[in-house]
Amino acid sequence: MFNQKDISIVLSGEAGQGIQTAESLLLRLFKLSGLHVFSYSEFMSRIRGGNNSTEIRVSPERVNSFCGRIDVFVSLHEGAMERHYDRISRNTVIIGDPAHIHDRFRDGDHTLVEFPLRETARLVGGPIYANIIIAGIFAALFAMDISFVKEQLRRFFTKATEEMLSKNIAAAEKGFSLGKDLFLARGIEFKLSRADQVKGELLLNGADAVGMGGLAGGCNFVSSYPMSPSTEVLVFFAQHGEEFGVVVEQAEDEICAINMALGSWYAGGRAMVTTSGGGFALMVEALSLAGSHESPLVIHLGQRPGPATGLPTRTEQGDLLFALFAGHGEFPRVIFAPGSFEEGFRLTQRAFYIADKYQVPVIVLTDQYFIDSNYNLPDIEVERGLERNHIVKTSADYLRYKLTGSGISPRGIPGHGQGIVCALSDEHTEGGFITEDFSVRTSMVNKRWAKMAAMEHEILPPRLYGPENYRYLLIGWGSTLNVIREALAMCGRDDTAFLHFTQIYPLHKEAAPLVSKAGKKILIENNATAQLGAVLKLYAGIDVDSKILKYNGMPFMLEEIVEVINKLS
Amino acid sequence: MSSQFDFEHPVDIAWCPGCGNYSIVEAIKKAFDELAISRENLVMVSGIGQAAKAPHYIKVSFFDGLHGRSLPAATAIKASNPGLTVIVESGDGCTYGEGGNHFLTAIRRNTDITNIVHNNMVYGLTKGQASPTSRRGFKTPVQVAGVYLEPFNPIAVAVALNASFVARAFSGDIDKTKDIIKKAVTHKGYALIDVFQPCVSFNRINTFKWYKENSYYLDDSYDPYDRNEAFRKAVETEKFPLGVIYINKENPTFEENLSVYKQNKEPLFKRSVDYQKLEQLMEEKRK
Numbered sequence: 052m053f054n055q056k057d058i059s060i061v062l063s064g065e066a067g068q069g070i071q072t073a074e075s076l077l078l079r080l081f082k083l084s085g086l087h088v089f090s091y092s093e094f095m096s097r098i099r100g101g102n103n104s105t106e107i108r109v110s111p112e113r114v115n116s117f118c119g120r121i122d123v124f125v126s127l128h129e130g131a132m133e134r135h136y137d138r139i140s141r142n143t144v145i146i147g148d149p150a151h152i153h154d155r156f157r158d159g160d161h162t163l164v165e166f167p168l169r170e171t172a173r174l175v176g177g178p179i180y181a182n183i184i185i186a187g188i189f190a191a192l193f194a195m196d197i198s199f200v201k202e203q204l205r206r207f208f209t210k211a212t213e214e215m216l217s218k219n220i221a222a223a224e225k226g227f228s229l230g231k232d233l234f235l236a237r238g239i240e241f242k243l244s245r246a247d248q249v250k251g252e253l254l255l256n257g258a259d260a261v262g263m264g265g266l267a268g269g270c271n272f273v274s275s276y277p278m279s280p281s282t283e284v285l286v287f288f289a290q291h292g293e294e295f296g297v298v299v300e301q302a303e304d305e306i307c308a309i310n311m312a313l314g315s316w317y318a319g320g321r322a323m324v325t326t327s328g329g330g331f332a333l334m335v336e337a338l339s340l341a342g343s344h345e346s347p348l349v350i351h352l353g354q355r356p357g358p359a360t361g362l363p364t365r366t367e368q369g370d371l372l373f374a375l376f377a378g379h380g381e382f383p384r385v386i387f388a389p390g391s392f393e394e395g396f397r398l399t400q401r402a403f404y405i406a407d408k409y410q411v412p413v414i415v416l417t418d419q420y421f422i423d424s425n426y427n428l429p430d431i432e433v434e435r436g437l438e439r440n441h442i443v444k445t446s447a448d449y450l451r452y453k454l455t456g457s458g459i460s461p462r463g464i465p466g467h468g469q470g471i472v473c474a475l476s477d478e479h480t481e482g483g484f485i486t487e488d489f490s491v492r493t494s495m496v497n498k499r500w501a502k503m504a505a506m507e508h509e510i511l512p513p514r515l516y517g518p519e520n521y522r523y524l525l526i527g528w529g530s531t532l533n534v535i536r537e538a539l540a541m542c543g544r545d546d547t548a549f550l551h552f553t554q555i556y557p558l559h560k561e562a563a564p565l566v567s568k569a570g571k572k573i574l575i576e577n578n579a580t581a582q583l584g585a586v587l588k589l590y591a592g593i594d595v596d597s598k599i600l601k602y603n604g605m606p607f608m609l610e611e612i613v614e615v616i617n618k619l620s
Numbered sequence: 621m622s623s624q625f626d627f628e629h630p631v632d633i634a635w636c637p638g639c640g641n642y643s644i645v646e647a648i649k650k651a652f653d654e655l656a657i658s659r660e661n662l663v664m665v666s667g668i669g670q671a672a673k674a675p676h677y678i679k680v681s682f683f684d685g686l687h688g689r690s691l692p693a694a695t696a697i698k699a700s701n702p703g704l705t706v707i708v709e710s711g712d713g714c715t716y717g718e719g720g721n722h723f724l725t726a727i728r729r730n731t732d733i734t735n736i737v738h739n740n741m742v743y744g745l746t747k748g749q750a751s752p753t754s755r756r757g758f759k760t761p762v763q764v765a766g767v768y769l770e771p772f773n774p775i776a777v778a779v780a781l782n783a784s785f786v787a788r789a790f791s792g793d794i795d796k797t798k799d800i801i802k803k804a805v806t807h808k809g810y811a812l813i814d815v816f817q818p819c820v821s822f823n824r825i826n827t828f829k830w831y832k833e834n835s836y837y838l839d840d841s842y843d844p845y846d847r848n849e850a851f852r853k854a855v856e857t858e859k860f861p862l863g864v865i866y867i868n869k870e871n872p873t874f875e876e877n878l879s880v881y882k883q884n885k886e887p888l889f890k891r892s893v894d895y896q897k898l899e900q901l902m903e904e905k906r907k
Contacts, residue, residue: 083907206907253905266898271880271888272700274692291901293879296891298699303725307692310685314696317683318663318704319889322696340686431902438893464889465663465681465697466704472681476668485634485676 057087057110058241059120062185063135064127067099073182074105074425076207077189081109082254082427083203084195085245089114089426093605096279096363102134109193111244115391115426116534119608125185126151127168144239146188164233171225180222187226192234193241197227252429257422260395261351261415262287263431265323267396268403269438270349272298272322274311276330279364280419281353284325305330309337309350316346317474319442319464321403325351328370329360335377338412342382344474345452345460345499347406347413351399354418356604365604366419368529371582374414375556381496383409383503386556387511388416390532394553395421396431404437405509409502410462416555418577420606421530445470450481454494458501503557512559517548523619524569526595528552528583531575531607538612547616555586563591573615575599577606623649624659625678634673640791640817640828644738645674647794648709651801652678662705665694667719669745671711671738688718691726694733695874701887702875705805706733712814713743716752716772723774727781727810731874734804734811737774738791740819741826748822758825774814776854779847779866784809784873786850786866790831791817796862803864809873816860838863 060077062070074090081088089108095101106121108114121138126147132139133153139145141160145152148168156163172181183204190200200223208216234240255263261284265273273288275281285299292299298320302308305326312322326334331352341348352374356367374386385405389395395417402413445463449470453460460481463472473483478495480486516536523546527535532551539549550565552558566572566587574584574595579602587593599615601607626649635641652662664675668687675682685693694708715723715737726735741758743749749762752772759766778786785807789797797815804811816835818828838861843849850866875881884891 251906253902255905259905263898263901266901267893267895269893271891272696274696293882294901295894295897296880296884296888298878298880298888300699302692303721306689307722307725310689310692311696313685314665314683314693315700315888317693318697318700319887320696320700321888322700336686337689344683344685433895433898433902435893435895440889442889464701466661466701466887467889469660471659471679473684474682475684476686477684483682485673 056112057108057114058122058243059118060107060109060123060125060189061104061121061135062107062125062127063102063104063131065100066095066097066103068127069179069182070103070105070127073186074107076183076186076203077107078254078425079207080186080190080195080200080203081107081193082252083250084193084199085247085249086110086193086243087113087249087427088254089116089424091117091420091424091606094364102130104135109241109243111246114537116537116609117420117606119610127181132156164237164239166229166233171229172222175222175225176218180218183219183222184226184229187223188230188234190223191227191230192239193243197224200227249427252427253431254425254427255392256283256425257392257395257417258283258287260389260392261399261417262291264396264399265349265403266291266295267433267438268349268400269321270323270403271296272312272315272320273325274300274302274308274315274322275325276302276305276308278327278330280355280422281325281327281330281351283422284351284353305333306337309334312348313337313341313344313346316348317344317464319440319467321407321438321440323349323351325353327353327355328357328373331370331373331377336379339378339380339382340476341412342378342380342499343476345410346474347410349399349402349406350412350414352414352416353422354416356602362604364419366577366606367602367604368418368531368577368582369602371416371528371555372585374416375586382499383411384556385411385413385506386416386554387413388529388553388555389421390529390551390553392426392428393431394532397434398553400434400437405506407441409459409506411502416529418530420577442467444468445472451483452479452481452495452498454481454498456501457505458498459505507557510557510559511554512561513550513552513565515548515550515565518545521548522546522570523548523573524566524571525549525573525575525616526566526583527575528555531577534607534609535575535612538609538616541609541613542616544616544619547619552583555583558586558590562587563593566591566593571596571619573597573599573619575607575612575615577601623653625649625652625680627679631677633677635670636821638820639670640740640819641671641674641738643791643794644736644797644815644817645677647797647801648674648707648736649678650794650798651805654798655802655805657705657805661703662707663697665690665697665706665708667710667714669711669714671709672714674709688714689722690714691719691722691735695726695729695731698731698733699875699878701889702881703887707736707805708733709736710738712737712739712741712751712753716774724777724781727778727783727812729874730784730810730871732808732810734801734813736801736813736815738817739814740817740823742819742823744819744822755826773854774812775865776851778812779850779854782847782868782871783812783866784868784871785811785864787811787813787864788860788862789813789815790835790862791815792828792832796837800864807867809869809871835860835862838865
């Protein structure tokens with residue numbers, strides 16, 4: 052009964068109901084049975100109650116973006132439908148306990164599959180098993196083998212007691228038979244073609260991508276203060292710290308976190324902080340210290356909507372200009388904004404390489420949508436050798452800020468050579484001692500900015516998707532990559548291309564000609580003020596023709612971008 | 621006597637003649653020399669203020685960062701290379717005011733560092749406002765009616781947090797200050813030394829003479845391992861006790877708690893990426 056090539060499932064319930072467990076399990080079941088998957092969770096900033104939901108897309112073809120359409124809606128509590136009324140259509144199959152389905156959908160036009168989910172879960176062992184019953188239903192609907200499901204449950208619940216595991220298996224079996232009885236009998240099933248090669252693909256979330264990229268970049272020190280959505284990256288390092296030799300410390304505040312990171316680099320560590328807008332605001336003074344010390348530094352900034360606490364668990368691309376201009380005084384920096392998980396990996400790895408080589412802070416900008424999405428991807432080939440420490444053994448006459456043509460002074464560390472390594476916040480001489488000499492000041496400013504010219508050949512150009520000759524050009528950055536790419540492919544227009552920026556600053560010189568040759572330039576950003584537009588104007592002298600901006604706290608839906616493209620004329 | 625921590629060339633010092641800072645720097649250099657600390661493995665960390673300039677006048681590697689933020693930097697320096705001797709030196713404003721939360725947490729974290737705090741009960745660099753340790757009634761161009769805040773008591777706070785080593789010194793006595801510094805540096809764990817010092821330009825109340833008259837040295841019978849006794853001493857303000865007030869050797873240091881040094885003692889800069897483990901982690905993400 053479904054003609055879409057992919058199926059979009061939404062599980063909706065309260066915080067504390069274990070929706071994320073169901074999401075993780077279903078993603079694994081789908082992928083390991085040879086189907087492409089994508090998921091995105093949106094949740095309220097609360098531990099219990101409210102409404103949380105996760106969207107899971109399942110497809111025979113690669114999918115990695117959020118869509119508005121809901122093919123199957125699973126309602127797990129009485130208020131679960133309210134926030135999704137406008138996305139539930141007459142084509143949506145609604146599943147749930149009768150107590151959880153709103154009467155407005157009992158109009159005869161909607162497909163309801165009601166069954167006593169609460170009672171069924173209670174009989175299995177308690178309300179928490181509702182999720183596994185649902186997972187069992189989907190296993191049946193997607194024609195999985197029950198023995199495969201049971202095997203995966205054993206692998207999934209490794210920390211569960213035998214009793215809990217057997218209850219989970221009983222719940223899945225119950226769901227599986229319910230799926231056959233309730234749905235297949237009504238002709239509801241999803242026969243998607245599978246591909247064996249998908250089974251062995253990587254299944255990641257954004258935090259995995261950033262975390263593994265950090266490890267590949269040689270990250271061995273992470274100090275941070277928890278803040279959504281960036282905490283997931285801190286958790287990643289805490290989970291893998293011992294195995295990979297990473298010092299991981301929860302700092303007393305973000306100010307401590309970033310000053311620790313600077314101390315670590317000074318002593319030969321390769322440090323990173325992970326934070327969100329409010330935490331980054333507290334770090335700004337030390338960002339400027341990195342400028343004065345000429346210290347390498349890697350900052351993962353997972354954006355969420357502000358101002359102030361804003362929408363703490365939701366998404367926005369609202370801190371681009373903040374990241375660009377944060378910090379008193381003038382000093383060079385680099386800003387990356389990955390769109391895909393592969394870019395998340397590569398750019399975090401590259402952040403360490405650039406930070407170390409040019410002795411500058413590097414900011415990796417992601418957002419809640421990026422961090423809290425999951426999807427499968429074929430592989431990430433790890434580039435080796437990028438983590439080489441650009442550290443010198445000092446001689447007795449070592450000068451930390453020695454003037455060089457490139458602006459890069461060989462970086463010594465204490466405990467490695469005979470020299471003294473003096474890092475100073477005040478303006479300083481080549482040796483790192485305080486000075487108010489006007490000509491030394493001018494030389495030091497010039498030296499710091501010379502590094503921008505030195506790194507010019509390493510600036511990443513924006514990437515063009517679609518036809519080389521385009522009349523219409525969509526322009527975006529960071530996490531909107533996949534949704535715009537998918538929409539572009541769906542529309543199949545030969546006059547429309549998409550230019551995606553992964554390095555925002557310094558801006559590649561190809562940006563201006565690539566944008567300028569478009570007849571009409573359409574900027575798409577997940578914020579209210581078109582911040583990339585401001586960057587393009589400032590650094591490339593470009594004006595765009597129209598701006599598609601979304602700032603309600605949710606990411607762009609595929610259909611929204613498709614509509615933009617279809618309307619181009 | 622010359623020190624290996626003296627510069628070969630004359631140094632332009634920014635302090636007023638007669639400032640207590642000179643004596644503290646001298647005591648520090650003497651302590652380093654007597655302990656035969658290797659300069660190559662020594663780092664001083666400071667913040668902002670007149671006291672924070674002290675490392676500039678000692679021939680040593682230093683990380684001079686932001687106001688109030690020296691303790692986080694020092695913690696990470698020690699954690700990134702535990703072979704380094706790390707000394708934090710800054711003033712009462714930097715350590716107890718701007719960096720108050722870091723002070724509290726540094727004590728709890730118990731990194732093996734020495735924290736020397738110049739306590740002159742006034743802000744010198746900004747020309748004479750109240751500091752966290754200024755006494756009640758102390759008048760300044762900003763505290764025009766006199767200070768009405770309860771003075772911060774770093775010794776009592778440190779004992780309350782079960783600090784590893786808590787001492788107080790007086791810059792007027794270089795030899796005794798040096799001895800306390802030596803004990804603090806050789807002590808394993810976080811060591812606080814609050815050093816009384818006069819500010820000759822901006823504090824006409826708490827002068828050299830005042831500190832001399834308002835302090836006394838603990839005698840040999842005092843037991844610094846007795847926490848209750850340490851509390852009693854910590855709250856004495858009629859005359860302030862000098863010397864090692866409290867020692868607690870029970871808690872492991874921050875570095876000892878770090879899993880990365882359990883098997884491998886190498887500092888971070890000598891390590892490299894384990895690509896094989898990374899590939900294994902990726903394999904896990906396929907299953």
